[in-house]
Amino acid sequence: MNNMPKVAKTFNRQYTENDRKRGSLGMKNVNLFYGSFQAVKEITLDIHTCSITAIIGPSGCGKSSMLRIFNRMNDLIPSARIEGKVEFGGIDIYEPGVDVVELRKRIGMVFQKPNPFPMSIYDNVAFGPRRHGIRNRFALDEIVEKSLMQAALWDEVKDKMGQSGLSISGGQQQRLCIARVLAVEPEVILMDEPCSALDPIATLKIEDLMSTLASNYTIVIVTHNMQQAARVSDMTAFLMVDDDHAGRLVEYGETAEIFTNPNNKKTEDYITGRFG
Amino acid sequence: MAFFDSSPATGAGSSLKGRPRWGERIIEKVIFLNGVFAIIVLLGVLFILLRQGLPALVETPIHEFLFGTKWYPVSEPPTFGIASFFVSTLWVAGISTLLAVPVGVGAAIYLAEVAPKKVADVVKLLVELLSGFPSVVMGFIGLVLLSPWVRELFNLNTGLTGLTAGIMLSMMSLPIIVSVSEDALRAVPDEFKQAAYGLGSTRWEVIWHVSVPSALSGISAAVMLGVGRAIGETMTVLMVAGGALAMPVSPVDPMTPMTAGIASGIGNAVQGGPQYQALFAIGLILFVMTLFVNLIAARVLEVQKRKFTRE
Amino acid sequence: MGNSSIKKRYLTQRMAMAILVAAVLLVVAPIIFILVYMIANGYSALSWEFLTQPPSQAGRAGGIFPAIIGTVFLMLGTIIFSLPVGVLAGVYLTEYARNNWITRLINMAIINLAGVPSIVFGLFGLAVFVLTLNLGMSLIAASLTLAAQALAMTITTSRESVMAVPREYREGALAIGVSKWQTIRHIVLPSASPGILTGAILAMSRAAGETAPILVVGAAFITSGLPTSPFDRFMALPYHLYTVSAHVPGMPADVKWGVAIILIVMVLFFNIIVALIRVKARKR
Numbered sequence: 001m002n003n004m005p006k007v008a009k010t011f012n013r014q015y016t017e018n019d020r021k022r023g024s025l026g027m028k029n030v031n032l033f034y035g036s037f038q039a040v041k042e043i044t045l046d047i048h049t050c051s052i053t054a055i056i057g058p059s060g061c062g063k064s065s066m067l068r069i070f071n072r073m074n075d076l077i078p079s080a081r082i083e084g085k086v087e088f089g090g091i092d093i094y095e096p097g098v099d100v101v102e103l104r105k106r107i108g109m110v111f112q113k114p115n116p117f118p119m120s121i122y123d124n125v126a127f128g129p130r131r132h133g134i135r136n137r138f139a140l141d142e143i144v145e146k147s148l149m150q151a152a153l154w155d156e157v158k159d160k161m162g163q164s165g166l167s168i169s170g171g172q173q174q175r176l177c178i179a180r181v182l183a184v185e186p187e188v189i190l191m192d193e194p195c196s197a198l199d200p201i202a203t204l205k206i207e208d209l210m211s212t213l214a215s216n217y218t219i220v221i222v223t224h225n226m227q228q229a230a231r232v233s234d235m236t237a238f239l240m241v242d243d244d245h246a247g248r249l250v251e252y253g254e255t256a257e258i259f260t261n262p263n264n265k266k267t268e269d270y271i272t273g274r275f276g
Numbered sequence: 277m278a279f280f281d282s283s284p285a286t287g288a289g290s291s292l293k294g295r296p297r298w299g300e301r302i303i304e305k306v307i308f309l310n311g312v313f314a315i316i317v318l319l320g321v322l323f324i325l326l327r328q329g330l331p332a333l334v335e336t337p338i339h340e341f342l343f344g345t346k347w348y349p350v351s352e353p354p355t356f357g358i359a360s361f362f363v364s365t366l367w368v369a370g371i372s373t374l375l376a377v378p379v380g381v382g383a384a385i386y387l388a389e390v391a392p393k394k395v396a397d398v399v400k401l402l403v404e405l406l407s408g409f410p411s412v413v414m415g416f417i418g419l420v421l422l423s424p425w426v427r428e429l430f431n432l433n434t435g436l437t438g439l440t441a442g443i444m445l446s447m448m449s450l451p452i453i454v455s456v457s458e459d460a461l462r463a464v465p466d467e468f469k470q471a472a473y474g475l476g477s478t479r480w481e482v483i484w485h486v487s488v489p490s491a492l493s494g495i496s497a498a499v500m501l502g503v504g505r506a507i508g509e510t511m512t513v514l515m516v517a518g519g520a521l522a523m524p525v526s527p528v529d530p531m532t533p534m535t536a537g538i539a540s541g542i543g544n545a546v547q548g549g550p551q552y553q554a555l556f557a558i559g560l561i562l563f564v565m566t567l568f569v570n571l572i573a574a575r576v577l578e579v580q581k582r583k584f585t586r587e
Numbered sequence: 588m589g590n591s592s593i594k595k596r597y598l599t600q601r602m603a604m605a606i607l608v609a610a611v612l613l614v615v616a617p618i619i620f621i622l623v624y625m626i627a628n629g630y631s632a633l634s635w636e637f638l639t640q641p642p643s644q645a646g647r648a649g650g651i652f653p654a655i656i657g658t659v660f661l662m663l664g665t666i667i668f669s670l671p672v673g674v675l676a677g678v679y680l681t682e683y684a685r686n687n688w689i690t691r692l693i694n695m696a697i698i699n700l701a702g703v704p705s706i707v708f709g710l711f712g713l714a715v716f717v718l719t720l721n722l723g724m725s726l727i728a729a730s731l732t733l734a735a736q737a738l739a740m741t742i743t744t745s746r747e748s749v750m751a752v753p754r755e756y757r758e759g760a761l762a763i764g765v766s767k768w769q770t771i772r773h774i775v776l777p778s779a780s781p782g783i784l785t786g787a788i789l790a791m792s793r794a795a796g797e798t799a800p801i802l803v804v805g806a807a808f809i810t811s812g813l814p815t816s817p818f819d820r821f822m823a824l825p826y827h828l829y830t831v832s833a834h835v836p837g838m839p840a841d842v843k844w845g846v847a848i849i850l851i852v853m854v855l856f857f858n859i860i861v862a863l864i865r866v867k868a869r870k871r
Binding site: 297300303304306307308310311313314315317318319320321324325328378379380381382383385386387390391399402403404405406408409410411412413415416417419420421447450454478479480481483484501504505507508509510511514515535538539542543547555556559562563566567569570571574 | 596597599600603604606607608609610611613614615617618619621622624672673675676678679680683684693695696697698699700702703704705706707708709710711713714715718735738739742766767768769792795796797798799802803825826828829832833840843847850851854855858
Binding site for chain 3: 071073076078101102103104105106108109110111113115116117118119127128131132177180181183184186190
């Protein structure tokens with residue numbers, strides 16, 4: 001097993017009281033359907049707070065669909081239907097009466113392709129806070145600066161806050177999108193293959209950023225890049241499809257464990273690059 | 277399953293529920309009601325035509341209305357037969373189509389397949405300019421420029437004839453025929469043409485045997501849209517078709533197409549009276565005719581669009 | 588033998604190309620002729636007085652100021668009554684309406700209503716606004732009539748521009764807990780605004796040139812003074828051109844051409860603005 005990716009760190013977090021306050025996230029026996037097609041089958045897992053969880057697996061295995069269950073982005077697809085229980089902070093988020101807008105405020109999302117809004121860098125970051133009612137210029141300035149600092153972008157853009165968010169490089173755009181999410185102070189950040197459109201240097205910057213953010217935020221990242229999962233994540237979930245094309249959770253555990261000593265033969269095959 | 281057992285309802289978590297967002301809900305209601313309102317207005321057009329026009333079609337049986345040749349709205353009792361209006365519409369729309377289609381499609385082929393970019397840009401600019409001309413201006417031009425020529429050419433008493441109107445209408449339907457056909461031709465995938473060139477075809481052979489047949493449905497939609505425009509045009513035919521009520525027998529007769537019949541009659545019609553209702557009935561028939569033509573065009577365009585998009 | 592067949596094929600090609608060029612000339616030559624003729628014959632009528640004075644001697648002398656103002660009012664009325672309704676309806680159809688047969692039917696109805704003859708909208712306006720709502724032959728009745736006609740167009744263009752806004756923008760906003768309406772209001776509508784604006788201006792320029800509906804709902808040939816309320820009768824440029832060219836004997840030719848030039852300039856002015864907006868939007 002010498003061609004397994006190297007694991008950078010081991011998972012040894014202790015839950016603190018602070019972690020507890022931040023909502024815990026998990027799903028139990030979840031099935032997701034698009035019309036008659038089942039995309040995700042019987043998934044049960046618990047996301048550890050203030051850590052990075054990677055969801056890996058061959059393409060088309062339902063990774064992204066699964067990620068979008070957490071912030072109910074699947075609601076946007078009229079034919080999508082979900083069964084099972086998804087809990088956040090002790091509440092089933094698919095229960096009637098749950099406010100999706102509030103939910104998404106607390107569980108932010110970063111997408112595969114950087115998608116800054118067609119407005120200035122400042123306005124991009126200030127967009128969320130403004131919509132949530134913050135009008136005070138000084139307060140906004142502060143939020144924007146803090147978020148851009150957290151996203152490790154401040155130094156690069158502080159002199160061109162008025163420029164279009166689309167005028168900066170792809171990697172910068174993606175960090176801008178992360179800053180945009182941070183500005184609304186979420187508890188969880190979902191990342192859907194955030195580096196797949198970026199070059200290796202920009203990718204490294206985002207990975208560093210994730211590691212820093214993990215001390216304060218729960219991060220769930222979907223990636224097709226196993227090295228990336230091994231480098232940055234604490235926990236890893238491996239998804240695969242069966243003959244019915246529905247994604248199943250094959251194995252879930254500490255990244256170090258999954259990458260060095262997987263329980264399941266399929267996981268081992270995938271990680272050692274025998275397929276996928 | 278740690279968290280399922282742990283006590284729920286951390287302070288933050290409970291705020292996930294019970295936000296009414298009244299503003300949002302009201303706005304969504306407004307948007308919905310507005311959508312309904314817009315649809316009511318649009319369907320209202322049909323409703324009004326039916327309500328005001330149907331009585332006339334009951335009073336005068338529909339076949340007499342359509343095929344009767346006598347339009348005596350103010351005699352006692354009045355007679356309403358719109359055959360001459362209808363035939364006039366066919367004449368002017370027919371002439372317009374006959375003239376505009378070959379010229380318009382020919383120009384579109386040239387613009388899409390042959391013309392250097394600069395030439396194409398200039399031509400398109402001019403065509404765009406033409407499409408911006410209000411119909412009353414075209415009527416005016418027909419009146420002062422074209423009709424004297426027509427009178428002299430055919431040695432007539434008046435130059436205001438179906439032919440004159442048809443020529444002006446053909447100019448007015450040219451822009452839509454040219455632009456829709458050109459779009460259809462440009463949508464033909466390059467691979468098709470490359471393949472034909474690869475077999476040793478000349479440029480014209482590629483155009484004639486590959487591009488034009490592939491774009492045929494789009495071109496026919498363009499033609500239909502042009503026909504729809506010619507049927508519905510009012511001011512031009514009101515001003516230059518001549519306004520005679522007799523059944524036209526030749527294209528150089530003065531005539532009154534349906535639209536012109538409505539426009540010239542409505543000012544004198546007593547509200548709710550028989551003539552008023554008969555004019556609405558003509559409007560209803562016009563509505564149905566143009567709807568039919570436009571539906572076919574939309575359908576054909578849809579087919580054309582799907583043709584080159586692979587699933 | 589083979590050689591002569593190739594020659595024949597090239598000959599066919601030459602003839603075909605000649606026919607195509609002839610077609611283009613047939614399209615272009617009348618346009619150029621009309622433009623040149625119009626300017627040559629009309630420019631002598633154009634003067635500051637022509638633009639700023641009321642007509643006298645049944646339009647044979649004086650100016651066309653009230654007709655210009657009437658047309659401007661009609662354009663504004665058309666936009667005020669059709670744009671908000673049209674944009675919200677476009678938003679409803681793209682963002683809220685479910686994709687079922689009713690929505691498809693509505694979409695089809697809208698596209699087809701855009702092709703209904705303007706005279707038919709005139710009849711609609713006469714029956715509904717002038718008579719049923721008892722607004723009389725007034726500026727407001729004419730504006731509402733033109734707005735009803737423009738509605739199909741403003742809905743279609745708004746719908747298309749809203750649909751063209753990339754899904755990623757919407758997702759980006761929704762994913763940070765911004766509500767659907769806020770997303771529409773602050774992301775979708777601003778991104779769609781060049782398209783919506785283009786449609787609105789085109790609708791306005793069409794309203795400026797439209798004659799048949801206002802003929803039916805009662806434009807006036809000559810009014811004493813400008814309209815002072817929306818319920819007054821009004822003059823309008825296209826109707827003025829119709830009357831002076833078809834119904835007033837002894838009309839000086841240059842006055843007629845002058846009216847036509849001003850009307851076209853007003854309509855084209857807005858088309859040019861549209862072109863500028865398009866160019867600018869493309870740059871972004």
